[in-house]
Every structure is written in structure tokens, then in C-alpha cells.
Amino acid sequence: MVFWSLFKESIVFALQALVSNKLRSILSLLGITIGIFAVIMVFTIVDSLEQNLRKSVQSLGDDVVFIQKWPWEGGGPDYPWWKYLNRPVPDYKELNYVLENCDGAQSAAFMVAGNATVKYKSSSIENVTVICASHQYDRVKNFEIAEGRYFTEIESASGRPVGVIGDVLAKALFPNQSAIGQTIKVRGAKVLVIGVFKKEGESILGGSPDTQVLIPVNYARSLIDINDDNLDPQIMVRAKPGISNDELISELTGLMRSRRRLSPLEEPDFALNQTSIISNVFDDLFNVVGIAGWIIGGFSILVGGFGIANIMFVSVKERTNIIGIQKSLGAKNYFILMQFLFESVFLSVIGGFIGLLIVYLLTLVAGDSAGMAIQLSRSNVILGFTISILIGVVSGFVPAYGASQLDPVEAIRSS
């Protein structure tokens, strides 16, 4: 009981000391505010980018293998691009071969993508991504249709002029009406809109379905050369549940080598890509940014801590005679210690709280303008508050301990 009443009393003393020196308190907590702001802001941005990237990679499919001409990994001056330049591109017949022979594949689709101008009456939108895909595209790629439907098997196989358009396109071309049942023109050819993709927002990897038009590849044959190298034709293969990507890659390697009649000594003339290649590249990048933020923010908080320690030494010096009086009236050492320790912890926590508040407000503002979700996560809030408390304890302990060890007689005599 006595301990708790002393505990409460020391909190009251600490608060009184802070209120009586407002300007000094504000100036000394600024260091912590800036430090916490720097660290938590960097972490928040890195975490948000990472989350958005994972979402984008997930939409590509983390259990999907892409058969393409060019590998995703590599780059730099030593990249042997000449090896890949003369490779053949995957074609539609190879898709059928994969579908017939690949035991580990749950579904597979052929896809090419190009840009085109899309028109509806007098409205036209340039540089729209047109995805030309085979029927199982909806089973390989993760997307949802908000309105209407996907192609039927007959529509895909016979190459009917039907299409699914993105939410942004639908709103731009048909502002006050439903897009379903309307006919748009893609590269001058008529396409009946049968579905609208659910809005997904900007993707960090690009290729958001919001601004895409999806048409059956058998219809696209009449509009574009689906084996054009520049359109990056690819076969996307999704693994069956329980089949790992490595197992699927191994099977696909054998199938593609056999299909392209490659001898055992010949190098493969195709690339089998998977989304983990992208994740790994970005993981490395985020680690570097995270470490930079950690070093800069960590040391700025440390400097903020020195500021609080300095102000606490001044505070102890100023109140030495009061400490002497308190001790001569029977105040215990731990009471004096707690009084000053709470003062520094309060300073630090208020500083940290302001820092977190600034980060939160900035995430609200930046989230709207950046076009992607930037969120102050629970783990970052916990980190911010814990660090504030700890820096308060660490920077306040030495002056507080010094105050608790003062001799009452000498302390009262001090001017």
C-alpha cells in the first residue's frame, strides 16, 4: 500500500515538474519525436510496400509456372541476352501438349498481351492493355468478376468477339450505364462486353486488371499475330494442390524438352519462371531499405535520448534542495529515483506519441495520393511506444539514480 501511494505521488511530482517547465519539456521531447517518426515512417512505408508487393505476386499466382522465352532472373552487364534472343516463343500448340501430358498441372492457359486503343461511340481510351488468353485463364490467374460473367468454353474455342473489361475502363467508357451488353471497339474490331473485373487498385508490379480488356485468344488471332515476339507469348501453368513448384518445373522441363526435341546435351530454349523470383528480388531491396531506416532512426533516437538525459541532469540540479528536503522528511531512495525516472519516461512517451501521430496522419494523406494502402501497423505502434518507454528509462536512469543517492544535508545546502 505504502509503495503504491509513493508510486502515485512520484507520478504527480513528475507531472508537476513537466507542466511547470513547458517549453523545456517540449524542446527536449522533440528529439524523441523526430527519432520515432523517422524509424516508424520508414518501417511503415517498407511494410506497406511489402504487403502490396505480396498482394500483387499473389494475384499472379505463387503456384503458377510461366513458360516464356526470357528468364526473369539475371540482368546486369554479364546477362547473356544473346543466348535467349533466338529462342522460339511458346505457342498455342505447346499449350495443348502441356494440357494433355502434364500430370502435375491443375490448369494451364496461353496468353499474349498488347496495347490497343479502345473505343465506344465518341469515347476512346489509348494504350489499354489487351490480354488475349485461352479458356483456362480464369483458373490460372487470380481475379474476380464484379458484374457479368467470364467466357464460356464455346466462346473461347470458337473465338467469339466477347470481352471482360476492367472497372476503370467500364467507368470511363460507360459513366452512367452498365457496361454489360455494350459493344466496344478494340483495334477497330467489335467486342461485346460480357463482364467487368472487380476493382483491385494499382499493382506494384503493374498490370492491374482495372485497365485491361480480356478477350479469347482465338478471337485475337484475327486482330494480332499471337506469336509476335514483342507481345511476349507465354503459357501459364498452375500446379495441382500438393504439387510443389519445383516438382512442376521438373515435369515441365522434361515435357518442353521432349516437345522441342532437344537432345540431352542441348541447353533448354525456354525459361520456366515463377513469382518467387520477383519476391526474392524485392525482399533483398526491402531488407536494404529496412536496415538503412533502422540505422538512421536508431541513432537519431539515441541522440534524442541524450537530449532527455541532459535535461534530466538539469532538472536534478535545479531541484537538489527539494530532494534534500524530501529525503530529510523521510523520502526513500526509490521514491526519488521513481520521481525522476517517471519524468523522463513521460517526456519520452509523449515525444513518441507525437511521432506516431505524425506518422499516422501522413499515412492518411499519403495513402490517398500514393494510390496504394499505406498503413501504420500494430507491430509498428507497439515498437514505437516500447522504444519511447525504454529510451525514457535508459536516458533518465543515470540522473534519477544520482538524485536518489544525494546526501540530504548537502542537498538542502545547495543553492
Added chain:
Amino acid sequence: MQGAAIKRPVLITIVCILGFTWIVFSFPGVFAPSLKKLGDWYPALFGILVATSFISYIGLWHMKRWGVQLFLISFFVKETLLVLINDVSYAGIFFSAFFICSMLPFYKRMDVNL
């Protein structure tokens, strides 16, 4: 200061200076991305351990028994945590063991009060 201050042996001074230096450089480690990936509370826990070690060095600097006791507690908690997350550093254990061996011979000479 209250009472007669106990003279601090050179070995304890060296241990404390090394300890304070370690604290300064390990404090930013609280923000290490690798630590954050382990869980929401790990950076906080690591921060508490750093703060506890710092306070224990202050106690040791003033030749207080609670300094040694706090150091031992923080050492065992830290090593248990590192064992749990499978990140035991033998160099860290060696240095901490060296510090403990340096403190213990002087333990009886230390002050029992706060």
C-alpha cells in the same frame, strides 16, 4: 553521495566501459528488420533486455549488488530467448560469461543498498 563509496576495481571499470559501448551499438539493433520478422513483441523484448543490461552496468559502476543480480537475470532471460528463437551466439555467451566471472569475485565487497 550517501555513505562511503566503495572503490571500484579496474576490472569492473573495464567491464562497465565495454558494457556501455555494447549498449550504445546494440540499441539500434532493437529496430533490426530480422528481429521484427520474429514477431510483434520481439523488438520490445530485446529493447527491455538492452535497457536492463544498461541499468545493471550502472549498478555495477556504483559497486551495487543489485547491478550483478540484474545482469545475471538479463543474461539468463536473453539466452533463454535466443535458445527459443534458435539464434544462440557463442561469442555473446563467452563475453557475458567473462563479465560474470569478473563481477563475482567482487560481489561480497559490493553495497547491498539501492
